[in-house]
Amino acid sequence: MTRLTRVLGGAFATLVGLFLIAPVAVTVASSLTATPYVTFPPQGITLRWYAEVFAKPEFLSSFALSAGVALAAAAVSAVVGLAGGLAIHRHRFPGRAALEATLSGAFAVPTIVLGIGLLQWFAQMGLASSPVTLLLAHLVLTVPYAVRLVLAGLAGLDRSAEKAAAGLGAPPFLVFWHVTLPAVRGGLVGGAFFAFITSFDDLTVALFVVTTDLQTLPVRIFNYMQYDYDPTVTAIGTLMVLFAVVAVVVIERFVGVARLFGADTEERS
Amino acid sequence: MAAVGRVAGGARVSRPRRRTGLLLALPAILIFVLLFLAPLGTLVANSFRTQTGAFTLGNYARFLGDPFYRDVLWNTLRVAALTTAGCLLIGYPFALYLRGRSARVRNWLALLLLSPLLISMVIRAYGWLVVLGPQGPVAAVIRWFGLTPPQMLYNDTAVLIGMVHVMLAYMVLPLMGSLDRIDPTLVPAAKGLGASGWTCFWRITLPLSAPGMLAGAMIVFSLTASSFVTPAILGGPKVKLMPYFVYTQATATLDWPYAAAIGFVLVVVTTGLLLGYSRLLRRGRGEVVFA
């Protein structure tokens, strides 16, 4: 009986595992197909579709745009998140409770609603779409994570350690540099990487903010998919999976992936 | 000495320190006021306007009065509920399976579970297009049996599969948390009292993991109801879901007030659910027991 349940359990878990990796595995495999249409299992092996990706300047420029905006989002989120986390954790100031409430509220609002809200607000403000508006739009998605991770780091810091450093002769800036900052470093790195991935991956908000000559990579792929069914997309997909794997390895080293996703985080779709 | 715990935070709250706090928080405050509250405010305001700017309740009247859009709302809730059920059906046994494994196996399976969230949404959905498409592995297997593969894309089922795939992690993680908190001596104790394995599951494990199930279900439901990318790619225009209509009204029809109204209804549905859940949690002190 127990043996049977164990075997059944193992088989079930394997099936779930297959289900989880199916779309990625199939994408990667079929990027090698020699056929001019996507098929699985792939027929023949070629790297032609990868060459195709690099031969298309619009994909490269979209990648550059996405990567640039994502890098900026990561940097700004880290800085804003650090400052905001410090303010919330150890200062009283007018609006502190409201800021905290907004931070958690931001998780609950559907991204599509944020997207259309930003579209209408930017239009009302007369802001033309540009990489900067895209960055601003992404910050709303990424800063809450950064603040939250910084707060988690600060919660784990013994305030006595800062007192100890001051007592040993460290002026406030050096206390911050040698004691406070190392405590939030993990959260900061995690928050920055998370911001990068969120921004790089975002389609929903970008769809509302972009114009035809300003397309992020997800938007470009999304539009390409509507008309073409050749394996170029699977090649891009494979490259992006590789990219994600690298990011995961780095995050895992610094913070641990599971910690990034609390049970109540949210898909940005 | 409680008083001393507040040393730097509380004791020295003089005016300059309050100013430091405000200064540090200012960038975050600006971002949320200018890029979160203002857009949402604009959205709500616009939803009560006609295309020309006059005040109206017409957008909401139109949404609730048109059987087509009532259908969209209904279908959104239905797909969200089905996704939730699917996640529970697959996720619960999976969480139970994970419970008995070593830390190493658990870590690897957790990473596998999270992997869909780490891979670009567009690519992930595209992968399902390939898997379920006419040239994909599923169709190949069906053909191998000598049958004609049915159309597996651009319908509710395709959306359901894609959504369960992404959402599974949101269900399993809280479930694992709940299962881990169950006192491991309870089941042997019940068995000692003569309960069968099955009875133990129904009377002990299942009720005690209810908080995790509820948390997972709420998150999955509200996230699915507000998802756009996966349904748009796998379902297309034929699968009528609210986020898709927010998008088309805003970008194709260019009826911003109406798009705003649909969006606002979506916010009410999803946040209402989350608020209700947190209220429920607070009342039950986190312990929700099956009646």
Added chain:
Amino acid sequence: MTATTPAGTQPRRGRLRLDGVRKVLGGKEVVSAVDLETEPGEFLTLLGPSGCGKTTTLNMIAGHLTADGGLIEVDGRDITAIPPHRRSMGMVFQSYALFPHMTVADNVAFGLRMRKAGAAERRRRVADVLETVGLDGMAGRHPRQLSGGQQQRAALARALVIQPDLLLLDEPFSNLDAQLRVRLRDEVAALQRRIGTTAILVTHDQEEALAVSDRIAVMAGGVIHQLGRPQEVYLRPATDFVAQFIGEVNALDGVATGGGSCEVAGQRVRATPVGDPPAEGARARVYVRPEVVRVGAGTDTEGEGLRGTVRQTRFLGSRIRCVVATSAGEVTAALPYDARVPREGEEVTCSWRPSDASLAARG
């Protein structure tokens, strides 16, 4: 009250003076007008229950809190308004507060680094102090790889290496198990006497305070109730609070009859007045520890002491507990195991040396 000076070399530095120091936290005065002066090299303990203001006082000495009134001086230099990093205080925290991301050596070297000491000097002094606290060989470890006792030693080394004016110890032993606590507190006390740095210990553990201190300041409600050598504070408590906080006590109410005499329920007893002796005829209270009470058979010839009947005797291992019902109430004596044990019901007289009991005015 004079402090005993430690044996060995006498440093000239480390004289701390608090004059009317006050602190208000959250609208409540948690420290009110504390006066205190240490001798260089002295081990002084602030003893009291939680919330008595002892840690707040220590934090003001360290500079983590700014006094709302009064004056704090070290070696005649006013440091009341000086920020912590420009004072020279080595502090050991209850949680040890080691920097989790640094090795033991880096933790200890931190203060030297802040003082811009050269690398060679840093290495030498770190090695020296680690040897002093018995942590040689642990330099490369991280705090989480150390046991509680080792972390405590590392924290002590970090505080000592900067050769501070004062060594401040904030409940440093309270996170250790009972055995280790006793061992480490004795080690720290011995080390402090060897180095000669003035030390201020904050604790709520009266046994610890009695064991390590040159003098003890007993605090409650933000004020110092009594400041004195351990024997003084123990045998001759000044107030009800001191008497009760540090162990068991017999408190006998009577009327002062001048000098160290007091009439209790018609019988004359003698004790040492704490501060000014209460005026003749004033209401007074005598504090006597059970350990100093002698129980004599029959009636004492000197006409001093309290007569009564033995109510109960109990063998408690190290002591024999004897309760005598007197006209002034019950008096408890803790007799040594080899003392003559009176029978229950026997008529006895309770007496003590006047220098072993205190006499204080009663409000």
